[in-house]
Amino acid sequence: MTTIRQELVNRNSGWAAEMSKGQILTLSARTIIDFVAFNAANPNSAFDQAMTKENNLSIYLRETDGLYSRSDELLMTLISDGFRGLGTHDLQFGMCGRARHKRAAEEGRLNEYLHGHSMKLPDHGCAENLTWALEDWGIKYENIPSPVNFFQNMEIDQDHGGMKRTQVRPSAPVDIVLRAEKDLLVAFSACPDMASKTGGLGVGVLISD
Amino acid sequence: MSATTQTTLRPHEGWTGEVKTGQVLRITAKSMIDFNCFEKDNFKEYFDTARTRIYNLNMYPTVNHRLFSKQNNPMMKFIKDGFSGIGLHDLQSSHGCPDLMLKTLGTVKSMTLADLPDPMGLFRNLKISPSGQIKPSPKGPLDPVDIELKAEIDLVCALTNCPSAELSASGADCIVTIL
Numbered sequence: 001m002t003t004i005r006q007e008l009v010n011r012n013s014g015w016a017a018e019m020s021k022g023q024i025l026t027l028s029a030r031t032i033i034d035f036v037a038f039n040a041a042n043p044n045s046a047f048d049q050a051m052t053k054e055n056n057l058s059i060y061l062r063e064t065d066g067l068y069s070r071s072d073e074l075l076m077t078l079i080s081d082g083f084r085g086l087g088t089h090d091l092q093f094g095m096c097g098r099a100r101h102k103r104a105a106e107e108g109r110l111n112e113y114l115h116g117h118s119m120k121l122p123d124h125g126c127a128e129n130l131t132w133a134l135e136d137w138g139i140k141y142e143n144i145p146s147p148v149n150f151f152q153n154m155e156i157d158q159d160h161g162g163m164k165r166t167q168v169r170p171s172a173p174v175d176i177v178l179r180a181e182k183d184l185l186v187a188f189s190a191c192p193d194m195a196s197k198t199g200g201l202g203v204g205v206l207i208s209d
Numbered sequence: 210m211s212a213t214t215q216t217t218l219r220p221h222e223g224w225t226g227e228v229k230t231g232q233v234l235r236i237t238a239k240s241m242i243d244f245n246c247f248e249k250d251n252f253k254e255y256f257d258t259a260r261t262r263i264y265n266l267n268m269y270p271t272v273n274h275r276l277f278s279k280q281n282n283p284m285m286k287f288i289k290d291g292f293s294g295i296g297l298h299d300l301q302s303s304h305g306c307p308d309l310m311l312k313t314l315g316t317v318k319s320m321t322l323a324d325l326p327d328p329m330g331l332f333r334n335l336k337i338s339p340s341g342q343i344k345p346s347p348k349g350p351l352d353p354v355d356i357e358l359k360a361e362i363d364l365v366c367a368l369t370n371c372p373s374a375e376l377s378a379s380g381a382d383c384i385v386t387i388l
Contacts, residue, residue: 059341
């Protein structure tokens with residue numbers, strides 16, 4: 001295995017990089033990661049939650065599942081999931097961010113997050129982190145798809161549809177390992193994770209051959 | 210409230226129209242309908258399934274839920290659900306008839322599949338297991354029922370009458386009314 005790129009991304013920050021087909025992306029974390037991917041040759045072909053759920057016939061992203069674009073291209077495969085058996089990765093939510101936080105505060109709904117009404121709202125979130133990270137590639141917010149929310153373990157009532165945030169996270173960082181099935185642009189945000197006791201942590205990232 | 214326009218869609222037909230703030234879009238149907246909406250003067254502000262799920266903290270859209278845009282602004286409110294108690298509408302799936310939706314929207318705004326936001330799938334009724342497995346479970350009402358959505362901003366709405374392959378024998382006309 002050859003290390004192409006390795007770094008630590010700080011809490012509530014974004015990251016983006018290009019990958020070649022066959023390369024491996026390893027994310028090491030115990031905090032929510034909002035992750036997206038684009039076909040490098042055609043960034044309009046971006047990760048899509050709906051097509052991914054349809055192809056995998058699952059509302060969760062699991063080990064061996066593919067990440068698909070809206071045009072049904074296989075972009076990546078989740079080849080190893082360190083969260084398996086501990087919790088599930090989410091494909092329901094979008095990105096947190098200023099607009100979401102502001103509305104939750106205005107409507108008195110901050111109690112949906114762990115730290116509730118007493119918490120200090122971050123001045124930005126995943127929407128801003130991903131927008132800033134993808135600026136160099138000219139991808140605007142409205143073209144950033146709703147992400148895979150790694151480690152966002154949700155409590156879901158599948159009969160009535162109700163969803164609740166949980167605090168289920170790994171007690172120590174675990175690895176999420178993804179293989180690029182095409183040349184890609186990948187990006188993620190290390191979420192401020194206001195639902196958890198940690199309030200968000202850094203994410204280790206490694207691209208290898 | 211009186212109807213300002215009314216259109217009948219046969220299976221595999223699409224419709225697009227402007228719905229102004231405060232107007233109600235009534236969809237009277239019993240087979241699957243895929244629905245999208247956009248801010249009238251800015252198609253970059255589009256109905257977004259993830260933002261809608263977050264706001265409502267629910268996977269299945271129904272009465273009193275609001276449809277939200279990518280920019281986290283309210284677009285419509287679900288005010289009547291004739292499918293309630295019979296089955297569930299869907300926010301998990303992609304378009305059943307994407308080419309038809311693109312053709313329908315193309316009369317207003319040219320788009321590619323990459324630009325086409327994921328829809329609200331009325332009457333799609335997926336079954337989801339405790340482990341998260343998705344199973345299509347088509348189940349339409351016996352007779353057409355009303356779905357009513359009230360516009361919170363000026364919109365362009367689009368829908369396709371798109372019966373699933375399993376229910377192709379049950380595909381039926383859909384009536385679209387703006388009140």
